[in-house]
Amino acid sequence: MVFNSLAFLAFFAIVLALHAMPFSWTTRKLNLLIASYLFYAAWNPPFVILLWISTVVDWFAAQKLVHAERPLIRRAWMLLSVVANLGMLAYFKYGHFLLENFSALMATVGVHYVPPAWDIVLPVGISFYTFATLSYTLDIYLRRALPARKFLDYALFVTFFPHLVAGPIMRPTELVPQFEQPRRGTARQLQFGLVLITLGLFQKVVLADSFLGKAAEMVFDGPGAPGALDAWIGTLAFSGQIFCDFAGYSTIAIGVAMCLGFAMPDNFRFPYAAVGFSDFWRRWHITLSSWLRDYLYIPLGGNRHGEARTYMALMGTMLLGGLWHGASWTFVVWGGLHGLYLSVERLLRRRFAGYRPSPLAVLGLGLLTYVLINVTWVFFRARSFAGAWTMLRGMVGTNAVAPPILPTMYLVTTAVIVAGIVLAHWIMRRRTLESMLQQAPAVPMSLALGVMAFAVVTAQGDGNAFIYFQF
Incomplete structure (x- = not known):
């Protein structure tokens, strides 16, 4: 049973009624x-x-x-x-x-x-x-x-x-x-929980499935080698898809628990506004990050036994974290790249310990972080190393000239949606979703939620399972 199904809607209504x-x-x-x-x-x-x-x-x-x-x-x-x-x-x-x-x-x-x-x-x-x-x-x-x-x-x-x-x-x-x-969920908890469920379903059903997932599939699973524009738009589409899919699930889960009167921790805090990779892992899949830290990184030595041991612990933790995501060497490479990024970042932080970046430098570092994160998503999404290399060659423009893969509509909608996601993350970088929802004017917020609910109901979705169900 998936959250984005009528079966779950009926199931949850019965559970909520029995719980009351x-x-x-x-x-x-x-x-x-x-x-x-x-x-x-x-x-x-x-x-x-x-x-x-x-x-x-x-x-x-x-x-x-x-x-x-x-x-x-x-x-x-x-x-x-x-x-x-x-x-x-x-x-x-x-x-x-x-x-x-x-x-x-x-x-x-x-x-x-x-x-x-x-x-x-x-x-x-x-x-x-x-x-x-x-x-x-x-x-x-x-x-x-x-x-x-x-x-x-x-x-x-x-x-x-x-x-x-x-x-x-x-x-x-x-x-x-x-x-x-x-x-039991109070009236306020029920209201806020339903808001979170609506937001999560909009992310999953409308953004991830109806728009971004199709663009990513056409590029990653298509028969031809993509050019630079297709490769980048396809990768950006997947970066937006996996965030909207997984963050959407977590948002729905937190909202469902809240309707029943239970609290669950945040799992995402606007990760595409991260400046650096340690910051990214403090924002992306937070509960997994803390689990890996407490039960792998620290037992492997953490930062208590010298620099060499620390780098080994970082790399070992991220390699195992990659393998946790899937039984494939592409996932191991994905984890290894994150381990490498974290190690290089740690080295640079020690080398430039007194450096305080300007606001413009922070923005530049954030964009660099996002670009390098997208490189790792290629290995996460590709079904094989051959597919990953084809995508990476396309991203640097070394594939042979081939007909465009994505229609103009997909190029435009993907660019607009992903840019909107990244911009929203930067706007919310130092805020929480709860504080934003509490401070937002009632009428505009109600209209926005109404539009989201209407889009969810009218979306021609296939009831796709969430990506992380396979893990």
């Missing part, structure tokens, strides 16, 4: 738990079993971690949780990737090995709920948190449908305490 009923808090939490399982089962019912396994294993491992006194026993329970969660993730998401690369490795030494057919479906959102459940046992093992007091609260944390399949990646300390006391 004068049932006991335990009953209402059970309603949310059952609804969350139904939400997930709408894709593939048997995969609910994976949710049960992850939930039960981590619940019992956490209980044992609290009561175990010997370090060896505590480490064993922690490893059980890690192996169970990462084992399922590795099998379903990376099994085929590992077999393919093993076959290629054998071929280099003269051994012909044909791997068996891999017809296993990737469970939707497995990377997201795996990271969420792992943070539970790891925080308890590191004595940074206490286990949930009730199994129902923990099970609801794992499966809570707004964040289940594409984030934000919640920590137990953020959500479990909210399940301890009765909650």
Whole structure:
């Protein structure tokens, strides 16, 4: 079930109505738990079993971690949780990737090995709920948190449908305490939540699917090699598409949770206004960035053991972050480029520690950041290295002269929409969406939301799944 469907609209209306009923808090939490399982089962019912396994294993491992006194026993329970969660993730998401690369490795030494057919479906959102459940046992093992007091609260944390399949990646300390006391959305929360849902649907259905996605598809998946204009417009279209798609999902998720009376953290803060790549990762997929920092970068040494170790930790974190996004070497290169960018930025910051850029220099650095981010999006979107090189050659104008790919309408609409997104990010760079919505005049804001809602209803969308569902 996807947020941008009539099925979800009916589902959410029923959930909201049941949550408003004068049932006991335990009953209402059970309603949310059952609804969350139904939400997930709408894709593939048997995969609910994976949710049960992850939930039960981590619940019992956490209980044992609290009561175990010997370090060896505590480490064993922690490893059980890690192996169970990462084992399922590795099998379903990376099994085929590992077999393919093993076959290629054998071929280099003269051994012909044909791997068996891999017809296993990737469970939707497995990377997201795996990271969420792992943070539970790891925080308890590191004595940074206490286990949930009730199994129902923990099970609801794992499966809570707004964040289940594409984030934000919640920590137990953020959500479990909210399940301890009765909650209903206030009139103000319901109003603001519906505003966020409308905004998120507009980003996804109208901007990402109806305009930007089609332009990106025509260039990246077309048969010909693009020229410079097509290559850049196609890449810019994807940069806008993936932001509107994923930020749209996160905005809807936060709005849905708010309507029910729950708070979820921001996942995007106008990332295309970033000045530098550390600033970008403080604004893009924030919950993943903080997860990678706390559970990969810091354990790998962080910045506590000298410069060489710091650069190794940065690169290792971003390479693994790239692999988390997809079982393909193109995603690893995408992560590696970000690791390289972060390392070079750190080196330059140390070299020019006293430099204070002027406003014009800030703008220039921001545009440079955006251009280099778009280079990385080529590897994220391309289906192969050959496709990525073709796009990059097109962007520097070295492809052979070929007929234009994008019609003029797509060139114009993509340029206008992407320019509008980037401009909006710069205007909002030091503000929050909440503050802007609260300060905006009521009449213009109502008209804008009405236009967005009308555009969503009239958009000839295909109910496309969100891009990050595949991760």
